[in-house]
Amino acid sequence: MKIAGQNYRTIWPDPNNAKVIKVIDQRHLPHQLVIEDLHNVADFARAIKEMHVRGAGLIGATAGYGMYSAGLHAPADRFQESLKADGDRLIATRPTATNLAWAVQRQLDAVRGVSDAAHGMEILYRTATEIADEDAEFCRRIGEHGLAIIRDLSRKKPGEPVNILTHCNAGWLAFVDYGSATAPIYAAHREGIKVHVWVDETRPWLQGAKLTAWELKEEGVPHTLVADNTGGHLMQHGMVDMVIVGTDRTTRSGDVANKIGTYLKALAAKDNGVPFYVALPSSTFDWTISDGVREIPIEQRGGEEICQVCGLTEDGRNEKVQIAPPGTATANYGFDVTPARFITGLISERGICPASEAGIRELFPEKFI
Amino acid sequence: MKIAGQNYRTIWPDPNNAKVIKVIDQRHLPHQLVIEDLHNVADFARAIKEMHVRGAGLIGATAGYGMYSAGLHAPADRFQESLKADGDRLIATRPTATNLAWAVQRQLDAVRGVSDAAHGMEILYRTATEIADEDAEFCRRIGEHGLAIIRDLSRKKPGEPVNILTHCNAGWLAFVDYGSATAPIYAAHREGIKVHVWVDETRPWLQGAKLTAWELKEEGVPHTLVADNTGGHLMQHGMVDMVIVGTDRTTRSGDVANKIGTYLKALAAKDNGVPFYVALPSSTFDWTISDGVREIPIEQRGGEEICQVCGLTEDGRNEKVQIAPPGTATANYGFDVTPARFITGLISERGICPASEAGIRELFPEKFI
Numbered sequence: 001m002k003i004a005g006q007n008y009r010t011i012w013p014d015p016n017n018a019k020v021i022k023v024i025d026q027r028h029l030p031h032q033l034v035i036e037d038l039h040n041v042a043d044f045a046r047a048i049k050e051m052h053v054r055g056a057g058l059i060g061a062t063a064g065y066g067m068y069s070a071g072l073h074a075p076a077d078r079f080q081e082s083l084k085a086d087g088d089r090l091i092a093t094r095p096t097a098t099n100l101a102w103a104v105q106r107q108l109d110a111v112r113g114v115s116d117a118a119h120g121m122e123i124l125y126r127t128a129t130e131i132a133d134e135d136a137e138f139c140r141r142i143g144e145h146g147l148a149i150i151r152d153l154s155r156k157k158p159g160e161p162v163n164i165l166t167h168c169n170a171g172w173l174a175f176v177d178y179g180s181a182t183a184p185i186y187a188a189h190r191e192g193i194k195v196h197v198w199v200d201e202t203r204p205w206l207q208g209a210k211l212t213a214w215e216l217k218e219e220g221v222p223h224t225l226v227a228d229n230t231g232g233h234l235m236q237h238g239m240v241d242m243v244i245v246g247t248d249r250t251t252r253s254g255d256v257a258n259k260i261g262t263y264l265k266a267l268a269a270k271d272n273g274v275p276f277y278v279a280l281p282s283s284t285f286d287w288t289i290s291d292g293v294r295e296i297p298i299e300q301r302g303g304e305e306i307c308q309v310c311g312l313t314e315d316g317r318n319e320k321v322q323i324a325p326p327g328t329a330t331a332n333y334g335f336d337v338t339p340a341r342f343i344t345g346l347i348s349e350r351g352i353c354p355a356s357e358a359g360i361r362e363l364f365p366e367k368f369i
Numbered sequence: 370m371k372i373a374g375q376n377y378r379t380i381w382p383d384p385n386n387a388k389v390i391k392v393i394d395q396r397h398l399p400h401q402l403v404i405e406d407l408h409n410v411a412d413f414a415r416a417i418k419e420m421h422v423r424g425a426g427l428i429g430a431t432a433g434y435g436m437y438s439a440g441l442h443a444p445a446d447r448f449q450e451s452l453k454a455d456g457d458r459l460i461a462t463r464p465t466a467t468n469l470a471w472a473v474q475r476q477l478d479a480v481r482g483v484s485d486a487a488h489g490m491e492i493l494y495r496t497a498t499e500i501a502d503e504d505a506e507f508c509r510r511i512g513e514h515g516l517a518i519i520r521d522l523s524r525k526k527p528g529e530p531v532n533i534l535t536h537c538n539a540g541w542l543a544f545v546d547y548g549s550a551t552a553p554i555y556a557a558h559r560e561g562i563k564v565h566v567w568v569d570e571t572r573p574w575l576q577g578a579k580l581t582a583w584e585l586k587e588e589g590v591p592h593t594l595v596a597d598n599t600g601g602h603l604m605q606h607g608m609v610d611m612v613i614v615g616t617d618r619t620t621r622s623g624d625v626a627n628k629i630g631t632y633l634k635a636l637a638a639k640d641n642g643v644p645f646y647v648a649l650p651s652s653t654f655d656w657t658i659s660d661g662v663r664e665i666p667i668e669q670r671g672g673e674e675i676c677q678v679c680g681l682t683e684d685g686r687n688e689k690v691q692i693a694p695p696g697t698a699t700a701n702y703g704f705d706v707t708p709a710r711f712i713t714g715l716i717s718e719r720g721i722c723p724a725s726e727a728g729i730r731e732l733f734p735e736k737f738i
Binding site for chain 2: 030031198201202203204206209210213214217222223224225226227228229230231232233234236237259260261263264265267268271293298306307308309310311312313314319320321322323324325328329330331332333335336337
């Protein structure tokens with residue numbers, strides 16, 4: 001997607017040095033576009049853990065390239081063991097995102113039994129590229145499927161914009177390209193359908209204010225930033241036609257772990273008859289579990305994200321300001337689980353299905369054998 | 370209540386000069402305790418509008434003293450007209466809070482027909498004092514009634530703290546003393562009942578992080594600060610025993626307008642079987658309306674509250690930082706309406722009642738004649 005009119009992905013190999021992988025260090029957005037070079041597994045692990053990169057698909061793609069980087073530095077005589085250890089190290093960085101373990105496992109499966117390190121490297125690079133390209137392609141298809149929903153809503157209010165609320169950033173910055181929740185929005189906008197996006201700022205990390213607002217601006221999609229507290233009021237007053245969010249882990253029964261606060265918006269959507277969609281490439285499914293509230297581990301992050309806010313001062317300096325009394329105890333849960341009963345539909349690369357085991361089975365029968 | 374061990378109210382006449390009213394300028398909390406002198410109606414209007422003072426009860430008490438100040442400066446030959454004009458000016462500062470118009474009207478009623486300005490001044494001062502004292506006394510009684518609920522919950526989990534979630538600041542800083550939502554908490558804490566408070570930070574203005582966390586700390590009540598997005602997750606996992614919030618306007622049928630985001634917490638409480646209480650002195654009732662969502666005007670505030678966050682830098686300076694891309698469109702609704710069907714009970718100075726016309730009529734029969 002576009003930054004200042006130029007096309008970007010969120011992660012790509014350095015064209016001048018295939019041993020280096022480039023990412024957008026998203027901690028500096030929206031104030032500054034910083035491109036970071038990742039050289040080794042330590043770089044990849046830090047980039048994921050400290051959220052230089054974040055979002056379901058991008059974490060997966062980064063882990064894919066991270067395993068390639070692990071291969072580059074693996075001793076030839078302990079190639080498999082070294083890869084396995086580095087994979088575990090990557091998986092340990094973020095506990096909730098399922099794409100992370102999925103991408104690592106895909107790489108380990110790809111090189112299983114390969115003893116020649118040079119051959120292994122080829123496979124790891126090819127697989128990392130596949131993971132990234134697939135992520136982009138799946139998001140593009142999600143866009144096509146979701147577009148149909150927006151087109152239908154638009155026909156019901158000719159001349160008026162379709163108002164779509166989203167929480168956090170399930171935009172192209174959370175994937176390799178297009179995004180999941182944003183893909184249908186970008187597709188509709190490109191087709192000339194009037195859309196307007198309510199952007200939840202998404203405390204504590206402010207992914208909405210810092211990332212979603214920025215990428216919508218760069219793509220020219222009309223949007224309004226609101227505090228996370230606002231969605232219920234908007235829905236009570238008919239100002240939201242649909243909600244689309246992403247997911248970091250989805251159970252086989254359709255429960256969805258997404259950014260903390262998603263569940264509250266789903267409750268409000270249900271209470272006001274607003275359709276609530278979750279967009280996801282199938283890599284976010286955790287096929288092994290079905291009760292999201294009980295079975296999905298929820299990451300807890302540091303209290304400084306609650307007590308301090310980073311931003312730009314009037315004179316253009318990055319500054320961190322303390323908003324709570326010093327020493328205040330905090331709890332910082334990164335995700336919550338929205339039970340399937342609140343979800344109107346899942347928009348996947350294979351189409352739209354009900355958020356239920358039966359619905360998901362229709363689209364992904366091979367996973368239920 | 371206590372600040373650094375010393376007892377304070379939020380508003381009081383200067384003991385050395387009865388023409389000056391003192392308030393805590395809450396914009397500087399939690400970092401600095403600033404006492405401001407209010408000299409005339411312009412000072413009072415600015416203090417309310419720009420939120421040096423805020424909160425249902427305190428806005429009412431400030432309006433009460435503001436009318437006294439209006440009287441001090443009213444020309445003797447146009448005493449009534451001048452008071453009326455200044456009252457309108459005060460009422461215009463905040464559209465949602467019902468205590469504001471209530472306090473102004475109470476003062477106008479008190480001096481109706483009084484032509485002697487000196488006599489009028491006496492009445493205005495006495496009435497302002499009555500409004501403030503009544504507010505404190507009503508909050509104290511709310512504490513006694515609500516204490517019974519906390520005591521019951523505590524008996525069900527001996528040795529464990531009762532976990533109470535609150536949104537925004539309906540603490541003593543929002544009233545003259547004790548607070549509404551916090552009064553039962555302070556009463557329980559004083560009685561030795563173990564309590565723990567989940568404090569919603571309450572974006573955009575951060576009343577929870579800046580005020581509620583601070584006043585609980587000064588009173589020694591255990592608490593944990595969370596992003597507004599967190600309450601649903603906490604309730605899903607049995608970490609909340611009850612919710613208590615305040616209200617800025619309450620309909621005769623029990624709908625409640627409170628800080629934006631309250632409705633989302635009420636939805637989560639309902640979905641998880643957590644009791645949801647609203648604490649209120651009866652001055653927040655608007656007896657003329659019954660459909661809160663349709664009839665309560667919702668204040669919209671400036672977008673800078675969304676795009677910028679104020680706090681303290683590491684080297685102790687107050688600084689405002691920009692968190693969204695420059696020029697981002699925003700919507701900043703100050704309140705939302707929680708329909709009565711989500712409310713377990715209203716805790717008023719006269720006792721606890723169901724949030725319904727029948728329930729409210731039992732406690733306030735004289736309002737339904």
